[in-house]
Amino acid sequence: SAILARAMGIPAVLSVSGAVEALHTGQCVAVDGFRGTVLPEPTPEQTAEFKRRQREYLAEREALSRYCNLPTVTKNGVKKAVYGNIGKPEDVQSVVQNGGEGIGLFRTEFLFMDRMSRPTEAEQFEAYATVAKAMNGREVIIRTLDIGGDKEIPYLEIEKEDNPFLGHRAIRYCLDHPDLFCDQIRAILRAAKFGDLKLMLPLITCKEEILAAKKLIEQCLRELIEAGEDVHPVPVGIMVETPAAALTAAELAKEADFFSIGTNDLTGYVMAVDRGNQAVARLYDPMQPAVLSAIEMTIKAAKAAGIPVGMCGEGAADPRLIPHLLAWGLDEFSVSASSILKTRKMISEE
Numbered sequence: 001s002a003i004l005a006r007a008m009g010i011p012a013v014l015s016v017s018g019a020v021e022a023l024h025t026g027q028c029v030a031v032d033g034f035r036g037t038v039l040p041e042p043t044p045e046q047t048a049e050f051k052r053r054q055r056e057y058l059a060e061r062e063a064l065s066r067y068c069n070l071p072t073v074t075k076n077g078v079k080k081a082v083y084g085n086i087g088k089p090e091d092v093q094s095v096v097q098n099g100g101e102g103i104g105l106f107r108t109e110f111l112f113m114d115r116m117s118r119p120t121e122a123e124q125f126e127a128y129a130t131v132a133k134a135m136n137g138r139e140v141i142i143r144t145l146d147i148g149g150d151k152e153i154p155y156l157e158i159e160k161e162d163n164p165f166l167g168h169r170a171i172r173y174c175l176d177h178p179d180l181f182c183d184q185i186r187a188i189l190r191a192a193k194f195g196d197l198k199l200m201l202p203l204i205t206c207k208e209e210i211l212a213a214k215k216l217i218e219q220c221l222r223e224l225i226e227a228g229e230d231v232h233p234v235p236v237g238i239m240v241e242t243p244a245a246a247l248t249a250a251e252l253a254k255e256a257d258f259f260s261i262g263t264n265d266l267t268g269y270v271m272a273v274d275r276g277n278q279a280v281a282r283l284y285d286p287m288q289p290a291v292l293s294a295i296e297m298t299i300k301a302a303k304a305a306g307i308p309v310g311m312c313g314e315g316a317a318d319p320r321l322i323p324h325l326l327a328w329g330l331d332e333f334s335v336s337a338s339s340i341l342k343t344r345k346m347i348s349e350e
């Protein structure tokens, strides 16, 4: 919900203890998404202060709009790219409006949510082709289905697990359900002719998972060609979002066409912190030295192997992290649409 609210530019505060008892329907509530505060029934003075800050925010946003049509270049003249994250084809519009140079993460699990049965290959093809066309030749990275963990899809009947974050999720589930996985792979391969599509595998922990996925991708490609489809191979990259992937990044880089660092999960797994648990939230910080080391290692391994490396977790828009990412040589920053201009400004000033 935090990711969705941010994508839509809706102020939100999460994990407010006692909110359900303290607030009631119809009440006026002032929500400050920057400070993480919720104020029921603000006084006229408080309302005036909130309105003043709202005007300030809108003015700042207006000032950022000058970065919309500028390229992303550091002060030293090094070219970078700021991309947008999306969950549905409709989200492309706000990425383009905010000057996104590509899509660095299409969270395809959103195509599977809010419905009673899984989307067919044809429905998925439609969604991927729509995004490819809307981006008009600019890069689009489609992440294959990332379910399990905190992302539930009831009709897939994923078994109940004691530790779902360590369980049968993402690439693990897909490799064990090749029918479901191949539907998605075929849809991506067929949509690729409409733009610059790339395929990205989530939650990779070892080389064997990449090899198994690539085998299925090659098989799907062969079958489509035999059936007379106009398809060609697409680059296959991986998300680096587990400690295992960061620690073996040099090895994995031999099998991956690109890396994208997922700081949302990486922070949780490195720090052994559940990303949805308020009680341990203080440890959930990408600036923790252990997380920084994992990120640095990954970027350096990609550079040594000569493959592009991006970041599509929330860390890519974190002002504390950006100077480090630039120093280590991160190529592409994929952020929510509402953070694109701010991120480009920060990179331009570094």
Ligand code: PEP
Binding pocket: 105, 107, 146, 241, 261, 262, 263, 264, 265, 266, 312, 313, 314
């Ligand atoms: C991540 O883990 O950083 C990521 C981008 O994936 P998600 O937030 O969808 O798990």
Ligand code: MG
Binding pocket: 241, 262, 264, 265
């Ligand atoms: Mg993730």
